[in-house]
Amino acid sequence: MKRILAFLLFSISLLSCDRNSPPPGILSEDEMVTVLIDIQLTEGIVSALPVAFDSSQVLYSLMEKDVFRKHGVQDSVFTKSIIFYLEDAGKMDRIYSRVIDSLTLHESIPGDSLDLF
Template sequence: MKRILLAFLFLVFSFSCDSDRTPSGVLSEDEVVNVLIDIQLTEGMVGALPISYDSSQVLYALMEKEIFIKHGVEDSVFVNSMRYYLEDARKMDQIYSRVIDSLVVRESNPAKKEDLF
């Protein structure tokens, strides 16, 4: 009886360890961070342009498509990934902390400009 109980507990424990893996169809945290960095940079660039709000929305939509093409991601996959990570506040906090840290590093190193596209 003890062996059966130990085997059952071992199986339960081994399956629970795999719960940190992301399901299929969801981007990894690293991929989400990279896409979000480019989205934040694009929003900043478009927001700084001296154009009307309507024009900026059209321009942003075009640039957003380019971001997804650059990263090889469909917008629906990105949206599903964001929904998945938003279910866990701790993970989402870690993701945005990484995004903010990356943006701060880029801001503090102006000589090392990276192409957005």
């Protein structure tokens, strides 16, 4: 009986570990943070430009592709990853907290520039 109970507890602990790591084809939390930082910076750059809305959308689309290329991420993988993390509000909150902290730190350091491309 003790062996069965021990086996069950061991099995449950193994299954719970798998829930913390993303499935194959999904970016890790760290990767999501770095990509989202660059996406937020790109959105800020485009929104600050004195161009028409339609032009800014085209420009953003091109710059977003550069962000994905920089990180070696396909846009479909990024989209799947966003959907995956949105299913768990706690994980998404943790990711965006890290993004906001990084952007706030970047903003507070004079002369600090993040390499977008």
